[in-house]
Amino acid sequence: MSVRISLDRVDKAFTNRRTGERQQIFRDFSLTLAPDELVAVVGGSGTGKTTLMHLIAGLERPDAGTVSTGGGRPRLGMVFQQPRLLDWTSVETNVRLAATAAGVDTAEVAPILDAVGLTDYARSYPSVLSGGQRQRVAVARAFVVRPEVLLLDEPFSALDELTARRLRLLLQQLWLRTPRTGLLVTHNALEAAFLADRVVVLGGRPAEVVGEYRIDRPRPRSPEDPDLFDVHRRIVAALT
Numbered sequence: 001m002s003v004r005i006s007l008d009r010v011d012k013a014f015t016n017r018r019t020g021e022r023q024q025i026f027r028d029f030s031l032t033l034a035p036d037e038l039v040a041v042v043g044g045s046g047t048g049k050t051t052l053m054h055l056i057a058g059l060e061r062p063d064a065g066t067v068s069t070g071g072g073r074p075r076l077g078m079v080f081q082q083p084r085l086l087d088w089t090s091v092e093t094n095v096r097l098a099a100t101a102a103g104v105d106t107a108e109v110a111p112i113l114d115a116v117g118l119t120d121y122a123r124s125y126p127s128v129l130s131g132g133q134r135q136r137v138a139v140a141r142a143f144v145v146r147p148e149v150l151l152l153d154e155p156f157s158a159l160d161e162l163t164a165r166r167l168r169l170l171l172q173q174l175w176l177r178t179p180r181t182g183l184l185v186t187h188n189a190l191e192a193a194f195l196a197d198r199v200v201v202l203g204g205r206p207a208e209v210v211g212e213y214r215i216d217r218p219r220p221r222s223p224e225d226p227d228l229f230d231v232h233r234r235i236v237a238a239l240t
């Protein structure tokens with residue numbers, strides 16, 4: 001099922017634990033993600049990108065306004081900056097447990113491990129894997145549940161550039177196989193331009209959309225595409 005995500009006139013505030021001050025992160029904030037659209041959100045530190053993701057995931061509730069994810073509770077696949085694997089068990093079991101928890105056939109596990117290039121490591125424990133391999137397990141775990149919504153919170157920012165680049169290409173490949181509605185939070189404007197259908201730049205407090213770029217380049221895209229560098233420059237200009 002393709003899911004439309006809508007935030008409609010959302011307010012969200014937090015109380016700063018140190019100062020006791022109220023921080024209004026969003027006021028009257030609206031954003032829609034079309035079915036199967038991958039939207040990247042970039043913006044300065046503390047603008048509310050992760051909060052936006054938490055609102056969509058249902059981990060935070062808006063103070064006012066509505067967050068709708070297509071009527072029901074869509075199946076979520078999430079990838080974070082750190083892989084957050086279970087260290088006491090194998091790669092295969094890490095992915096299988098995610099499938100079981102989501103009620104998905106565990107026959108999906110082997111193909112997804114193959115797709116992320118980890119078949120030979122299925123029985124290995126996370127501790128023997130490189131950082132890039134661990135993040136591949138996290139990507140497999142997110143995709144094995146056949147997510148209707150994919151939430152990616154700085155998924156590659158802890159990796160060295162070459163590894164990150166490989167994983168971006170992998171993500172593009174998996175996305176092309178089965179597009180789904182997704183939100184990518186990143187500090188990397190080039191990553192945003194490479195992966196997304198649309199890049200939203202958040203700024204200010206309360207946060208506002210200070211720039212929006214539709215990326216019409218056909219997929220599969222090349223990380224060397226000069227048009228993407230062009231968009232990247234414009235995003236960086238909006239950020240600064």
Ligand SMILES: Nc1ncnc2c1ncn2[C@@H]1O[C@H](COP(=O)(O)OP(=O)(O)OP(=O)(O)O)[C@@H](O)[C@H]1O
Nearest residue numbers: 014015016017025044045046047048049050051052
């Ligand atoms: N549960 C919470 N309780 C109190 N304050 C919070 C909570 N969650 C977020 N905040 C505050 O809300 C603001 C926005 O946080 P958020 O993590 O959404 O920003 P961000 O844009 O993702 O930042 P970064 O790029 O640094 O990760 C920050 O000032 C943060 O301290």
